[in-house]
Amino acid sequence: MDAVLVLNADLGPLHRVPIKHAIRMLLRQVAEIHEAEPDRLIGVFPMPKVLRLVRYVVTRWRYTNGPAWSKSGVLRRDDRRCGYCLGVATTVDHIVPRARGGRNTWQNTISACYSCNQRKADLTLAEAGMQLLLQPSVPTWLGTMQR
Structure with missing residues (x-):
């Protein structure tokens, strides 16, 4: 325990x-x-x-705001599964790349394996020819208590 x-x-x-x-x-x-x-x-x-x-x-x-965004929080939210291939995730990828104005938010980040993160790079999903298999969500405090 x-x-x-x-x-x-x-x-x-x-x-x-x-x-x-x-x-x-x-x-x-x-x-x-x-x-x-x-x-x-x-x-x-x-x-x-x-x-x-x-x-x-x-x-x-x-109850006014959920947990603050963090890389470890994104990995925990997605159960360390890659949002693109469902493999083991070790990194966090920005759906709208930071180079194009994407920010560190729960809705704009997804867990990713190293190879998918490298493949997508600073491209949008359409440009990279990739699609999300997991939908990003904003966690709640209640969800964090259940882990």
Whole structure:
């Protein structure tokens, strides 16, 4: 187990934290165990799977915008599959090339394998004779909690 889900006091998902951070939250008494693995202990605490905060944290900002764009976020969104050939993706490609005004946005980037990224280069999809097999989407905070 590499991360523990943290729930708000109203049981809404907030984020995931490493196990060390989860134990610190328990020691500071800002959270309590909501769900734990049976028969596994860390000191006096059962191994937590889910923590619930003791007090409600206002998260209005979380619902106004999705997660910020990042290369690792694009790869995670596309499950590391190439948007052109469905192979293993290691890079991120701009659908509208940056040289032609394309920007780093969720809608303009797709995961790509090295060979597809090189083949497309600074061309549009039509110029390169390629088509998208995956459609780019803007992830939501709820989608990031489910991973």
